[in-house]
Amino acid sequence: MEKQPVEEGILENKLQYFPVSFFASVMGISGLAVAFERYEQVFKLSGRIGLILLIAAYLACILVAITYSFKIIKHFSAVVSEFNHPVKANFFPAFSISLLLLSTGTINYQEKLAFGLWVIGAAAHFILTIVIISRWITRKYQILQVNPTWFIPVVGNIIIPIAGIKFVNIEICWFFFSIGLFFWVILFALIFYRVVLHDPMPKQLFPTLFIFIAPPSVAFIAYTKIVGHMDSFSRILLYIAWFFVLLLLSMAGYFIKLDFAVTWWAYTFPLSAVTIASIAAFDMLNYPLFGWAASGLLVLTSLVIVVVILKTISAILHNEVFVPE
Template identity: 80%
Template sequence: MEKQILTEESPKKLQYFPINLFASVMGISGLAIAYERYEQVFKLSNGTGFLLLIAAYLVCILVTITYFLKIAKHFPAVVKEFNHPVKANFFPAFSISLLLLSVGTINYQEKLAFYLWIVGATVHFLLTIIIISRWITQKYLIMQINPAWFIPVVGNIIIPIAGINFVNIEICWFFFSIGIFFWIILFALIFYRIVFHDPMQKPLFPTLFIFIAPPSVAFMAYTKIIGHIDSFSRILLYIAMFFVILLLSMARYFVKLDFAVTWWAYTFPLSAVTIASITAFEMLKVPLFGWVATGLLILTTLVVVTVLLKTLYAFFRNQICVPE
């Protein structure tokens, strides 16, 4: 009887497998890169970054295979998800995951990193074109916009971080420019929606942490391209730091939230600002950035572990992969 129930429930679970679980790959990959950079800059050799990178690969493989099974067996559900005004923005999380794995892999296996980068950059650019075209040609309500809208277009800023090792610098500037331009536009729209309209639904509240990611990633990409820290890179870094302070000051609102898959939105932005802090310490040699980087790395580790455990607990209690 139990076997029959499991057999009947599995296809249903697959049908409702959420695309935003790719954010888990982003979070774990980001933490792996943060540890790799921390170990490199502070001359440590505990191998935590490498172990986390392996974990990120395993999660990426698991989530990708599961979602491709969903495409094969429940294609109408995938189409519905891709046409959803909020969920559609998580499809580029797949390509961003490949780009982040490329960044994490480049010091170990450059050829594999290149293949991950070329596939990730190509898929992400195609998704950027598709989603922006949809924004132009379809009608959306202001209530449908939220920080997850950053993912498709601002994700282009990630492309130059590894891309600078593989392609002409002008291609890196191309993707960086796209990301920066749409970050400014979308930030104005999203902030307007948050301030002047009804509050977002509670499951979407964790996406506010995505505000940290664009300036953090832009700082990393920009310093990679130009090779040093200048006035503009400082502006990007301190905008990211401001959002960290702002959102941590609102912690009492976040700790009251019930768990949802969107909690993974906490993870990558915190990883990104941690990496940015490590880079700032490396380039500026200001001790304060070293302490900030250490504190953020501890915080990000705790957040990723907590969200991972919450996700596993919710999955085994059949609270994930269910109809909304």
């Protein structure tokens, strides 16, 4: 008779430690869905892998959102603590970015749904941008608290024009693109200074170094969507993204040795973003190099996401995730 209350107590305790960073999994899966969708379009393939992954991304978003909603209801103080944390707070905009990515993936199937997701995602992300930047200005942070997750709240604005170009005036798209690009430059200098010249980050944060790939990749996608073609500036963005892929792959031996953490999901969306950028570049220029790069990156991204999913499931089954840090 006491078994049920005990089980409920265990579930309640796990719910308390359900991290908001789990929304990064939705970003990763939806990013891969968009990558496959674009690849199938550009290379004229008849597969429906992109659609299947998009459905999986919707299911992941619903599951994570419902679970975190219960956490808000049952453990509101824990949510407040996360939102006030110098690292964890940066993952709250992962929810709004997830909506924007789902909008991008949905636009060819159901435009009205895509528009609704875009409006909610764009509005929520802009509000979170204002709140978090205001906090940076008014609170005192230590340099050791700075890490690549700081890109998420502000550089995420660059994602807004990708689907937004179909829904709103181009000047609105330029507005969000400009915000994200400006803060990418500032934060990159700050984060790189912290990474190179100060104590090493905690090992569970090392996967977030892959976030360096995301800003130039997403900026390339958004910029070419706005202007409609590739030019010198877009090439610079793409080649910066490729450089960071090569740099981080050269460190693969180090990353492989890391113990699993939820932050492993930081590998996924940046790789998806640079894959989408490479596909778009091939589509515009038809250079074979871009086609090979897009294909190779799609395979790499798919393998990484499969590994991260399996590692996540294993960690959950072994009670290694929803626990106090």
